[in-house]
Amino acid sequence: MPDYVGHVLVCATPNEDGNHCGSKGGPEMRQSFNRALVDHGLLEKVTVSGVGCTSQHGLCDQSQCTVIVYGPKRELGGTWYVASPDDVDEIITEHLINGRVVDRLVNKEKNVDFE
Numbered sequence: 001m002p003d004y005v006g007h008v009l010v011c012a013t014p015n016e017d018g019n020h021c022g023s024k025g026g027p028e029m030r031q032s033f034n035r036a037l038v039d040h041g042l043l044e045k046v047t048v049s050g051v052g053c054t055s056q057h058g059l060c061d062q063s064q065c066t067v068i069v070y071g072p073k074r075e076l077g078g079t080w081y082v083a084s085p086d087d088v089d090e091i092i093t094e095h096l097i098n099g100r101v102v103d104r105l106v107n108k109e110k111n112v113d114f115e
């Protein structure tokens, strides 16, 4: 496994309307990724950072937020997910470790199809 595996962008953008990721799963999602990366021994190999609103929060239920994952393979590009903290282990295991997109969580309105 290369030293640097991937980059996870989590939206936790707040807004007073209560409909943005900061009022939904965003804040907990970022904490969940940081905890899970420690558990998987990947804290030094995956960067987690915030991303501003990309106008996708309308797709998210109250537990979800926008997540964009880069890596571990070039052909995965930036994969856009609508996900909740309960999905973090699956994203880490399937996407970042095994290099397979988690189809059930893909935001099909934003995802780039490389096929």
Ligand code: FES
Residues within 6 Å of the ligand: 011, 012, 013, 014, 020, 021, 022, 052, 053, 054, 055, 056, 057, 065, 066
């Ligand atoms: S607040 Fe996250 S996509 Fe808009």
